Amino acid sequence: MAPFTQKTGLMLTRxxxxxxxxxxxxxxxxxxxxxxxxxxxxxxxxxxxxxTFDLNHIPYxxxxxxxxxxxxxxxxxxxxxxxxxxxxxxxxxxxxxPLVNDQKALLxxxxxxxxxxxxxxxxxxxxxxxxxxxxxxxxxxALNDVNSIFLSFDTNWAADHNWGGFPVQLAITSWFNxxxxxxxxxxxxxxxxxxxxxxxxxxxxxxxxxxxQGTFDQLLVTPMTPAEILIGKAxxxxxxxxxxGGFIALVAVLWFxxxxxxxxxxxxxxxxxxxxxAIGVGLMISSLALTQQQGLLGVFLFLVPAIILSGFxxxxxxxxxxxxxxxxxxxxxxxxxIVRGVFLEGDGVSLLWxxxxxxxxxxxxxxxxxxWLFRYRI
Amino acid sequence: xxGSPLQFLDVAKKFKRSKGEVQALQRLSFxxxxxxxxxxxxxxxxxxxxxxxxxxxxxxPDSGQVLVFGIDTFSPDNRIQSQIGFMPQRFGLxxxxxxxxxxxxxxxxQGLNKEESQKRQQExxxxxxxxxFSKRYARALSGGMKQKLGxxxxxxxxxxxxxxxxxxVGVDPIARRELWxxxxxxxxxxxxxxxxTAYFDEVERCDEVILLHEGQLLGQKTPGEFLSPLSNxxxxxxxxxxxxxxxxxxxxxxQGVIDARIFTEGVRVLCMDLQIxxxxxxxxxxVPPTFEDAFVSLLGQKNVLADSPELPTRIxxxxxxxxxxxxxxxxxxxxxxxxxxxxxxxxxxxxxQIFGLLGANGAGKTTTFRMLCGLLPVSAGILRVAGVDMRRxxxxxxxxxxxxxxxxxxxxNLSCNQNLSFxxxxxxxxxxxxxxxxxxxxxxxxLSDYRDVNTDDLPLGIKQRLAxxxxxxxxxxxxxxxxxxxxxxxxxxxxxxxxxxxxxxGGVTILITTHxxxxxxxxxxxxxxxxxxxxxxxSPVEIRSKARNDVCSQPSMEDAFIYLIQEHxxxxxxxx
Numbered sequence: 001m002a003p004f005t006q007k008t009g010l011m012l013t014r015x016x017x018x019x020x021x022x023x024x025x026x027x028x029x030x031x032x033x034x035x036x037x038x039x040x041x042x043x044x045x046x047x048x049x050x051x052t053f054d055l056n057h058i059p060y061x062x063x064x065x066x067x068x069x070x071x072x073x074x075x076x077x078x079x080x081x082x083x084x085x086x087x088x089x090x091x092x093x094x095x096x097x098p099l100v101n102d103q104k105a106l107l108x109x110x111x112x113x114x115x116x117x118x119x120x121x122x123x124x125x126x127x128x129x130x131x132x133x134x135x136x137x138x139x140x141x142a143l144n145d146v147n148s149i150f151l152s153f154d155t156n157w158a159a160d161h162n163w164g165g166f167p168v169q170l171a172i173t174s175w176f177n178x179x180x181x182x183x184x185x186x187x188x189x190x191x192x193x194x195x196x197x198x199x200x201x202x203x204x205x206x207x208x209x210x211x212x213q214g215t216f217d218q219l220l221v222t223p224m225t226p227a228e229i230l231i232g233k234a235x236x237x238x239x240x241x242x243x244x245g246g247f248i249a250l251v252a253v254l255w256f257x258x259x260x261x262x263x264x265x266x267x268x269x270x271x272x273x274x275x276x277x278a279i280g281v282g283l284m285i286s287s288l289a290l291t292q293q294q295g296l297l298g299v300f301l302f303l304v305p306a307i308i309l310s311g312f313x314x315x316x317x318x319x320x321x322x323x324x325x326x327x328x329x330x331x332x333x334x335x336x337x338i339v340r341g342v343f344l345e346g347d348g349v350s351l352l353w354x355x356x357x358x359x360x361x362x363x364x365x366x367x368x369x370x371x372w373l374f375r376y377r378i
Numbered sequence: 379x380x381g382s383p384l385q386f387l388d389v390a391k392k393f394k395r396s397k398g399e400v401q402a403l404q405r406l407s408f409x410x411x412x413x414x415x416x417x418x419x420x421x422x423x424x425x426x427x428x429x430x431x432x433x434x435x436x437x438x439p440d441s442g443q444v445l446v447f448g449i450d451t452f453s454p455d456n457r458i459q460s461q462i463g464f465m466p467q468r469f470g471l472x473x474x475x476x477x478x479x480x481x482x483x484x485x486x487x488q489g490l491n492k493e494e495s496q497k498r499q500q501e502x503x504x505x506x507x508x509x510x511f512s513k514r515y516a517r518a519l520s521g522g523m524k525q526k527l528g529x530x531x532x533x534x535x536x537x538x539x540x541x542x543x544x545x546x547v548g549v550d551p552i553a554r555r556e557l558w559x560x561x562x563x564x565x566x567x568x569x570x571x572x573x574x575t576a577y578f579d580e581v582e583r584c585d586e587v588i589l590l591h592e593g594q595l596l597g598q599k600t601p602g603e604f605l606s607p608l609s610n611x612x613x614x615x616x617x618x619x620x621x622x623x624x625x626x627x628x629x630x631x632x633q634g635v636i637d638a639r640i641f642t643e644g645v646r647v648l649c650m651d652l653q654i655x656x657x658x659x660x661x662x663x664x665v666p667p668t669f670e671d672a673f674v675s676l677l678g679q680k681n682v683l684a685d686s687p688e689l690p691t692r693i694x695x696x697x698x699x700x701x702x703x704x705x706x707x708x709x710x711x712x713x714x715x716x717x718x719x720x721x722x723x724x725x726x727x728x729x730x731q732i733f734g735l736l737g738a739n740g741a742g743k744t745t746t747f748r749m750l751c752g753l754l755p756v757s758a759g760i761l762r763v764a765g766v767d768m769r770r771x772x773x774x775x776x777x778x779x780x781x782x783x784x785x786x787x788x789x790x791n792l793s794c795n796q797n798l799s800f801x802x803x804x805x806x807x808x809x810x811x812x813x814x815x816x817x818x819x820x821x822x823x824x825l826s827d828y829r830d831v832n833t834d835d836l837p838l839g840i841k842q843r844l845a846x847x848x849x850x851x852x853x854x855x856x857x858x859x860x861x862x863x864x865x866x867x868x869x870x871x872x873x874x875x876x877x878x879x880x881x882x883x884g885g886v887t888i889l890i891t892t893h894x895x896x897x898x899x900x901x902x903x904x905x906x907x908x909x910x911x912x913x914x915x916x917s918p919v920e921i922r923s924k925a926r927n928d929v930c931s932q933p934s935m936e937d938a939f940i941y942l943i944q945e946h947x948x949x950x951x952x953x954x
Contacts, residue, residue, distance in 0.1 A: 010806040017803030021789065021796070029791050214787035218848075221751050221858075222804040223777040376755065 014224050018232025022206065026236060035201070036240065040194050044248055047190050048256055053182035055141050061088040061105040063096065068116020070157070074127070077149050078109070084145070100132050106142055107131040122163065176344040184259070187252045188343045189312045192335045195245040195271070196278050196306065200299045203237040203282030207374070208295030216374075226371035234279045234367070241275040252343070261346030269349060270338035273359040277331035280366030287373035306332050331362050382445070383539045383570040384433050385409040389442035391428055391593075402428040403593040405442070410539075410572065410586075415565055417584035417601075418574035421677065421867040422839045425593040426574045427467065430543045433572065434464040446539065463537030467544050469528030473517035477508055477527055480516055484531040495534065502530040505560055520739040522553020529560065540564060542573040546580065547865045548784075550738040550893055551936050552943060558583065576868055577894070578669040579936075587669075591677055601669055608667035608675060610652055616644040616661040623879050625660075630876075632657075637674045639872070640879075640900050643919060648674060673868055702729045704856055704887045705750065710759035712745050719745045721910040722759065727903070729855075732878065732888045734901035738943055742910040743891055744860070750889065751781055751858045764855055777805065780849030784861040786841045790834035794825050794844055797833060798851065805852035819847040839870030846877065857881065859890040863897065875900055895936040908943045 026032050060078065064071055078084045087105050090096065099105045110128035118125035129146055133139045158164065177184045210216035219229060249267065252258045285302060289295035309316070309323060310332035316324055327333045334355040341347035341355075391403045402425045410416050418426050431437045432444050435451040435458055444451045446458045471480055481502070485495035503509040506526040511519070516527065525545055532540065542561075546554045558580070561571060573584070581587055582601050589596040589604075597604065615638075617625050626645045629638035634655055637648040647662075648671045649655075656662045705727035712720040720742045727733045737743040748754040749761060752772040761768040766775035788797050798816045807815055820826045823843045828836060833844060842862060849857060859878070863871045871894070879900065882888055890901070898904055899918050906914045906921060914921050918935060925938035933941065 009808075013803050013806060013808055017800050021792065021800040024792055024796055025789060213790065214783055214785045215789055217753055217783055218781065218787045218801075219804070220753055221776055221779060221781040222801070223773055223806060224804055225773055 011228060014222075015228050015232045015235075018224070018229065019235045022233060022236040026202065026240075036198065036244075040198055040244055040248075043194060044190060044251060047193075048183070048187055048251075051186050051190075053137075053141065053186075055138065055145065056083060057085040058083055058107065058142050058145065059085050059087045059105050061090055061096075061099050061108045062086060063090045063093070063108055063110045065113040066111050066115040068120075070116040070119045071111045073157075074111070074115075074150075074153050075109075077153050081145075081149060084149075096130060100130065103132065105132075106138070107146065109146075119157065119161075122161075183256060184344060185340070187256045187258050188339045189336055191245055191248045191252060191339050192274070192310070192332055193307060193312060194248055195241050195275070195335075196332055197303065198244050199237050199241040199275055199278040200282045200285075200303060202240055203233065203279045204286050204299040205292055205295045206233050206237075207283060207286035207370075208289040208292050211289070212291045220375065226374045229374060230283065230367060230371045233283060234276070237279040237282065238272075238275050241278070242271065245271050245275070258343055260343055262342035263348040266347060266349045266352055267339065267342045269356065270335060270342070270352065270359075273356055273363065274331055274335035274338070276363035277359045277366065280363045280370060281331065283370035284366045284373065287370050306330050309333070311336050328358065329362070331359055334359050382409040383412060383447060384572065385443075385445040385448075386429075386432075387443040387445070389432065389439045389444060391425075391432065391437065391440050393428075401593055403432075403439075406593065406595055407442075408588060408595055408598050410570055412570055413565065413568050414585040415561065415571045415573065415583070417581045417587045418572060418590065419581055419587060419673065420590035420596075421869050422837050423592075424590040424867075426590055427543055428593075429590065430464070430466075430541050430572070430574060433539075433541055434462060435459065436464075460535060461537060462539045462541060463532040463535060464541045465528050465532040465543065465545060467547065469525070469531065471516045471524060471528060471531070474515065476513050476515055477503075477519070478512040480527060480531060481534070485534055488535055490534060498534055498536065499530075502533055505563060506530050507556065520553070522549045522556070522739055525549055525553070525557060526560070529557070533564070538569060540569050540571045542571065544574050544576065544865070546575060546577060548861070548893065551895055551939050552738055554580075554893075555940065576866070576871075578673065578868065578896075581669045589673075589676065596676060604669065604672040605667045608648070608671050610664060611649050611675075612665050612667045612671055613647045613649070613654065613662045614641065614644045614665045615647050615656075616663075617659050619659065623883060626879065627883065637671070639670075639875075641896075642899060642922070646671075670868065674872070677869060703727070704729045704764055705733075705889065706760065706762040707746075707750070708760040710746065710749065710761055711757045712742075712749060712754060713757045719910055720749070720757075723905075723907070723910075723912050725905050725912065725915055727887055727889060729887050730882055730885045731902045732882045732890065732900060734898050734904040735889065735891045735907065736898055736904055736939060737907035741907040743907045745910075746907070747858065747860055747889070747891055751779060752776055777852070778855040780852070780854035780857045782842075782845045782849045782857070782859050782862045784864055786838075786845040786862075788833045788841065788845055788848065791832055793830050793832055794820075794836075795829045797844065797848060801848040802851045807852060815851050819851060823847040839866055839873075842866055842870060842874060846874070850881075854886065856887045856889065859888065861891050861893065863892060863894060871897075895934065895939055898935045898939075906939065906942055908946050911946075913942050913946050 026036070062075060064075065079086060088095075088099060090099070090108075096108050096110075099108065108130040110130060112125065112128075115125050115127070127150070129143070131139050131143060207216065210219065224232075253260050281302060282299070285298035286295050289298055308314075309319070309327045309330055311327075312332070316327050316333065319327070338347075338352050338355050341352060386406050386408050389403055389406045390401070393400045393402055406425075406429070418429065420426050428437065432439060432451070433446065435444075435446070438444075438452060447461055449455050449458050451458060472483065475483065478499075481499050485499065490498070503512060506529065508523065508526060508530065511523065516524065519527065529542070529545065532542075546557060549557065554577075561573070564571060573580070575581060584601065586598060586600055587604060588598045615625065615629060622640045622645055626638050626640055629635055629645055629647055632655055634650045634653065635647055636650055637646075639646050646665065648667075654662055703726050707726070708724045709722045710720060710724070711718065711722055723742075723746055735743045735747060745754060749756050749768070750763065752763075752768055752775065756769050763775045764778045766772070768775060789800070792800070795816070798819060799812075802812045802816055820829060823846065825840070825844060825847060828840060828844075833841060836844065846862070857878075863874060866874070875897065878888060878890075882902075890897075892898065901918060903917055904915060904921055905912055914924055916924075921942075922933050922935060922938045925933040925941040927941070930937055930941070
């Protein structure tokens with residue numbers, strides 16, 4: 001056993017030396033220290049607050065031709081809602097177009113002259129909603145909010161004025177996110193997003209930088225094997241990725257108050273496997289590149305589709321089938337399911353196996369090709 | 379001297395560094411005469427590049443005046459720019475443009491009139507012999523051709539003063555000779571040329587030499603004036619029963635000897651005074667002094683001879699010297715796609731030898747070299763290093779090798795100490811032994827002053843020392859040196875060779891590539907490559923004798939190099 005242990009000891013010495021060197025090279029330089037710490041923090045704060053699907057303060061205008069109390073009551077519902085902000089009251093139809101065109105109002109409520117009298121006669125009365133459809137997503141969301149206000153007005157009116165109850169009542173319960181706060185959906189996604197960006201930046205340039213400066217040759221003539229170089233280069237990415245990922249998760253829970261329902265070990269295992277996959281991809285890109293510039297381009301070439309095709313913002317199920325197949329190669333896809341599952345659904349390790357093993361597969365394939373490329377990329 | 383092409387009056391320049399200031403030039407005054415080639419020589423950090431950049435008007439003096447054709451570089455007069463051509467150390471060629479497109483671009487940038495520039499470009503393409511390659515991309519040119527293209531771009535405006543900053547660094551002897559032909563032709567046209575160089579033979583071709591040291595002028599004289607005080611101080615020494623290297627080691631420390639270096643069949647010695655000190659069995663023949671002698675006698679003493687005599691042996695225990703073959707290469711081939719870069723090369727290197735790999739740029743010597751150190755896979759043939767088949771178990775062979783690359787590849791934002799720590803561990807040194815080796819290296823390579831300095835901030839000569847120290851930490855059997863002296867000043871080169879010689883005496887096998895033909899003389903054995911094949915191999919004496927012909931009875935190594943390669947290429951052309 002003695003020669004074996006001696007050999008492993010030498011191996012560990014070499015790997016350890018490389019790890020130390022990588023950390024020194026990363027952290028000794030003021031600029032790279034800055035890049036690792038400040039932009040992710042700013043992005044976390046900015047994305048956490050800014051990236052939301054919820055509409056607040058929808059600007060709307062009123063064109064009320066009715067002078068009765070029913071229309072006042074309806075408008076009172078809008079004025080009382082925090083989601084809506086009245087920006088104008090108009091008297092003529094001609095005023096509508098300029099308001100919408102200039103984006104002063106997202107929607108205009110047009111109440112006809114017979115609104116109160118119709119309602120008092122127990123006739124249904126239409127209310128026209130004119131909405132800016134340029135951003136279809138926003139328009140849909142705003143319309144949803146308008147609908148729910150109409151619904152509550154209808155229910156109140158029916159109860160107060162003896163219309164009798166509706167035969168079917170819609171009772172909506174949202175599981176996992178009772179108030180449908182989009183922040184709960186987005187902030188865990190940011191954990192995946194920022195961890196991926198940081199890990200790719202740390203690993204994606206590490207081999208390319210050495211190749212450009214000629215030190216990679218110097219490394220290859222030492223007795224280090226490609227596997228040792230791979231491990232030595234992967235560990236710093238793993239450590240930094242873990243620290244940043246953990247920090248962002250803490251901020252998500254403590255600052256943004258996203259509930260953490262599931263098991264911590266499921267998240268840690270998921271983060272670990274995700275980091276391995278991301279490091280593998282980063283090192284593969286890096287060992288393909290001959291210069292840092294190529295490395296950076298490669299990282300971005302991977303990063304942008306990886307984020308868009310991950311389900312971070314748009315559901316994978318809505319994508320064309322061919323593109324859906326493509327997302328199976330994207331490590332972020334799996335980690336997003338893991339992180340959202342753990343945070344919101346309370347998933348444990350056993351439920352998440354279908355997400356873990358693809359990550360292991362991606363990590364293995366990318367790392368093996370990276371270590372082959374170390375030596376055979378000419 | 380109103381109207382001299384270039385005049386410096388009491389010029390001083392300081393630079394701010396992270397720690398304190400560096401005085402690059404101090405109270406420097408000189409002027410150049412019309413139509414001459416003036417050489418600029420000095421060790422690293424002497425202020426050569428600063429001087430060049432000031433002459434080009436890219437830097438302004440802190441105090442004093444720089445006059446170009448009588449015009450102060452401070453004045454906004456743009457007549458200066460139209461009269462000078464400047465080629466910096468690394469000329470900014472656009473690699474993704476062709477030769478022609480680069481010339482067009484620089485013509486446009488300099489606002490030349492279309493017709494005139496067409497004519498000038500034709501002249502320059504003819505002068506630099508680049509016209510067959512006008513459609514080739516700049517990135518696909520050899521080092522020498524790139525320099526010629528850079529020179530052509532600097533000459534587009536027919537400058538009256540041409541400033542060349544080390545134009546021949548990393549260029550093979552053939553291309554170097556071609557560059558000098560161009561420079562001479564320019565002189566005929568009446569251009570004044572200021573050229574900085576690290577080659578002594580180039581200095582001797584200049585009409586006048588400016589010797590710079592630590593920002594001060596040491597002298598401005600003709601080469602002959604520099605040499606005359608040394609006549610009868612230089613000898614070629616021979617001894618029958620010992621190697622040139624042993625003899626050199628002995629002579630270096632003899633009383634009254636300033637310098638001893640290996641030269642052709644013996645050891646060249648520079649003496650302090652006219653008395654000679656032959657020991658028994660030695661044969662001293664007087665030889666004319668060269669510029670290298672002058673340089674050493676003016677600058678060298680304190681630096682070179684400060685080394686301790688036991689320097690190499692202390693860091694490296696002696697390996698046994700025996701005729702064992704350490705590197706065996708047989709019918710070695712390498713293909714890049716379908717292109718055969720190395721076409722069946724064979725040679726053997728014995729233990730303790732200094733083995734040189736020479737060749738023009740693009741001859742396949744770098745490819746061969748990279749296969750030897752295991753950086754490129756072998757396409758075909760046998761390659762054994764220290765008895766290990768490099769095609770199978772290269773890892774175990776690598777533990778026995780040290781490697782210094784052309785660019786002295788070290789981690790730039792790590793300090794000397796951190797670099798040494800990393801490489802010692804990468805070679806598997808641990809604990810007490812590791813600390814001892816690092817301390818030893820810091821001491822022997824005189825790096826203690828720089829231990830906490832980031833390597834990016836080190837002068838080139840120190841970087842090279844550190845690279846060598848890193849490569850020797852694990853006491854390698856074989857040392858691979860890839861153009862280890864390219865761009866390094868003459869003093870650092872000499873110091874480097876002293877160390878290498880010492881290592882070889884200690885039994886380390888050394889494989890080296892170089893563009894300096896005087897360095898080829900230090901080798902025990904040489905291989906000369908051209909177009910992927912071995913043209914000649916043997917000792918320096920044998921190689922030189924192969925080039926002996928009617929025209930040249932005593933060819934130098936450079937003559938031999940050029941003769942053999944041109945001969946070979948002529949044969950190829952005849953058959954193709």
